[in-house]
Amino acid sequence: MKIPFFVQEFTQEMEDAVIHALRNESFVGGESVSKFEDEFARYTGTKYAVSVNSGNSALQISLMSLGISDKSKVITPTNSFIASANCIRMTNAQPILTDINLRDGGIDISNVKEKADAIIPVHIYGNPCNFDSVKSLAEDQKIPIIEDACQAHGAIYKNKKVGSISDVGCFSFYPTKNMTVGGDGGMTTTNNEEIARKIKSIRDNGRKTKNEFDRLGFTMRLNTVNAAIGRIQLKHLDEKNSRRREIVSIYRKNLVDNCILPENPDGKSVYHQIVLKHEKRDEIREELTNNDIGSAIYYEKPIHMQPIYLDYGLNLPNSEKFSKEIMSLPSYPSLTNEEIEIISEHVNKIIN
Numbered sequence: 375m376k377i378p379f380f381v382q383e384f385t386q387e388m389e390d391a392v393i394h395a396l397r398n399e400s401f402v403g404g405e406s407v408s409k410f411e412d413e414f415a416r417y418t419g420t421k422y423a424v425s426v427n428s429g430n431s432a433l434q435i436s437l438m439s440l441g442i443s444d445k446s447k448v449i450t451p452t453n454s455f456i457a458s459a460n461c462i463r464m465t466n467a468q469p470i471l472t473d474i475n476l477r478d479g480g481i482d483i484s485n486v487k488e489k490a491d492a493i494i495p496v497h498i499y500g501n502p503c504n505f506d507s508v509k510s511l512a513e514d515q516k517i518p519i520i521e522d523a524c525q526a527h528g529a530i531y532k533n534k535k536v537g538s539i540s541d542v543g544c545f546s547f548y549p550t551k552n553m554t555v556g557g558d559g560g561m562t563t564t565n566n567e568e569i570a571r572k573i574k575s576i577r578d579n580g581r582k583t584k585n586e587f588d589r590l591g592f593t594m595r596l597n598t599v600n601a602a603i604g605r606i607q608l609k610h611l612d613e614k615n616s617r618r619r620e621i622v623s624i625y626r627k628n629l630v631d632n633c634i635l636p637e638n639p640d641g642k643s644v645y646h647q648i649v650l651k652h653e654k655r656d657e658i659r660e661e662l663t664n665n666d667i668g669s670a671i672y673y674e675k676p677i678h679m680q681p682i683y684l685d686y687g688l689n690l691p692n693s694e695k696f697s698k699e700i701m702s703l704p705s706y707p708s709l710t711n712e713e714i715e716i717i718s719e720h721v722n723k724i725i726n
């Protein structure tokens with residue numbers, strides 16, 4: 375039996391929504407866009423949600439809306455997708471790449487020695503980061519927080535949804551995420567009216583009114599058809615996240631070694647990735663590959679070891695060690711219990 379690492383789904387409900395949007399709405403700026411934003415804001419418990427065309431755009435525009443520019447420094451962890459750091463450089467600011475804790479791979483702010491102008495913690499793998507420590511650093515330094523919640527739709531930290539606990543939350547709808555828009559897409563969330571207004575302007579070429587532009591901006595809007603799919607996906611997000619939690623509990627029960635990364639005790643992860651950490655990582659992957667079972671490594675190289683960051687000359691030992699021992703198991707909601715059993719047996723064969 376072949377078990378892929380990821381399965382893309384296209385349902386009748388998504389298809390109906392697409393056709394309805396294309397037949398009845400403007401292709402750009404149709405009513406599905408504002409409805410999706412209202413529903414997403416309600417879901418995260420924020421006053422405003424402003425959609426954009428990717429998670430990277432969400433991060434970049436959020437930084438710009440907070441006035442981050444070429445004189446700024448922004449803290450971000452090195453165990454993340456490259457966009458968490460590149461968004462900073464795209465504003466001409468300087469990333470302060472920060473090491474992680476070996477427990478769950480999240481940012482460890484005790485490593486931060488420099489004064490910065492903003493911080494981007496990442497809720498990596500769908501697990502809320504240790505946000506209280508981030509908040510205390512941000513309060514000490516009097517700087518804003520932008521949550522990179524690109525992998526954490528629906529995750530909870532101390533009874534609040536991620537994306538609602540900082541100045542701006544950023545989400546990605548890339549197809550592998552816990553919810554998608556059937557292509558690239560993103561969302562920003564905030565309780566600050568002024569920030570929401572700036573993000574709306576920057577995503578639309580810096581527009582102030584129909585014919586007036588008072589700042590620099592991009593074309594980074596979410597298309598109507600993507601928003602229509604996003605509304606359907608949001609409706610099913612909680613049930614899909616529950617299935618992911620079920621899946622991880624079966625893996626935890628089955629695996630002989632307690633090797634799956636723990637959940638933040640102050641939160642509720644949505645298990646975008648189910649990550650195990652083991653010295654025999656490469657052998658486990660080989661066993662899975664030999665048996666037609668997909669797996670992946672997020673991330674094989676921490677950001678500071680990517681070619682575009684090598685000139686920073688950083689040595690961040692925890693993330694370097696972590697990246698050599700981690701791997702992701704299949705975690706999508708349509709994975710069957712039988713498939714989880716088969717995967718677990720193969721993993722156990724190596725770690726036993």
Ligand SMILES: Cc1ncc(COP(=O)(O)O)c(C=O)c1O
Pocket residue numbers: 428429430431454455457458496522524525545546547548558559560
């Ligand atoms: C942690 C993190 N940040 C940022 C991004 C960027 O999102 P996108 O691919 O939608 O630009 C992603 C998604 O790939 C991500 O996983």
